[in-house]
Amino acid sequence: MPNLKLFVAPNTCARVPTIALEEIGIPFETELVRTAANQQNSPEFLKLNPKGKVPTLLIDGVPLTENVAILSWLDAEFPDARLLPKTSDSYERFQQIADLSFFSATVHPTVTRVAMPLKFIEDKDLSFEIVRPVGITAMNKIMDMVEARLSGGPWWYGAEWSIVDGYLYWAWSRITGVGYPDDNYPKLRRHFALSNERPAVQRAMEREAVNVDILKAEGLYIAPR
Ligand SMILES: N[C@@H](CCC(=O)N[C@@H](CS)C(=O)NCC(=O)O)C(=O)O
Incomplete structure (x- = not known):
């Protein structure tokens, strides 16, 4: 070990x-x-x-x-x-890497714009008036896609939890923690509630x-x- x-x-x-x-x-x-x-x-x-x-x-x-x-x-x-669904199929395996990469390279930088706009412009008013709204617009496109994906089951891969859901949990908690509106996303709200139940x-x-x-x-x- x-x-x-x-x-x-x-x-x-x-x-x-x-x-x-x-x-x-x-x-x-x-x-x-x-x-x-x-x-x-x-x-x-x-x-x-x-x-x-x-x-x-x-x-x-x-x-x-x-x-x-x-x-x-x-x-x-x-x-x-x-942590990821077991597979011996190399395409499926690399699709899983693509999913993790999507969270790392696309979702995460957008989370930063929404949750930590001061990282981009030190001027407080400008960062909250310009960077955060730009982040929210980009985030809406991402979360619309994720909400549609969750139609296939409670988790990213349907019935089976994976660490991609852990990534989504972190992203969702960061943005909703600073007021990102969750009204249009019932499946994401359910995902968050179910995630919180995991020991x-x-x-x-x-x-x-x-x-x-x-x-x-x-x-x-x-x-x-
Ligand atoms: N691509 C890296 C991103 C890591 C990253 O940006 N970490 C942030 C926290 S979420 C950090 O350490 N920030 C400190 C800093 O930028 O000074 C990963 O996925 O591990």
């Missing part, structure tokens, strides 16, 4: 591999990165991940970065957890809550707004 340490920060996409690890059910440690103190760009952290980002997974002390790689590695190492999701959120408390005590918590 490899020794696993995941570098995380609350509300970030590091929630997705945290859910994956909880679904697998193996022992792992998380280490809080204080992004408000720019710890992700400290010399120590940059040695592990020169991109200065969470998640970063240390596997027996060796770093693996990027959600698509981390989630694919976890699925390959722990196939019984069924692994609950354990991941408990881990995150502990880190939120630490950051609040240190005056380093950035609340979503």
Whole structure:
């Protein structure tokens, strides 16, 4: 069993591999990165991940970065957890990689525009008046597509939960957490409710809550707004 340490920060996409690890059910440690103190760009952290980002997974002390790689590695190492539907068909396998890549490369940057517009323009008024609306328009197209996809069952792949649903859970919670209107998306609301019932999701959120408390005590918590 490899020794696993995941570098995380609350509300970030590091929630997705945290859910994956909880679904697998193996022992792992998380280490809080204080992004408000720019710890992700400290010399120590940059040695592990020169991109200065969470998640970063240390596997027996060796770093693996990027959600698509981390989630694919976890699925390959722990196939019984069924993080992705089992398949021996290479097209289906690469379609799964395409799905993870869609969340990493298209959904995630749009989430950032909606949930963290200040990342793009430091002027607060401009970021909320220009960047967020642009993000919401792009997000509507994405979520219209996802809502249609969920007609085939409660989860991304129909009847079977997968870590793609963990990615969707994170994206949806980030955008609705800052007021993205959910009225037109009953299937996404159901997806979120069902996700919240999963014990692994609950354990991941408990881990995150502990880190939120630490950051609040240190005056380093950035609340979503
Ligand atoms: N493509 C990367 C994106 C990672 C990423 O953007 N992480 C954000 C949190 S969601 C981060 O670490 N931000 C800190 C920063 O940009 O300073 C992945 O999917 O793992």
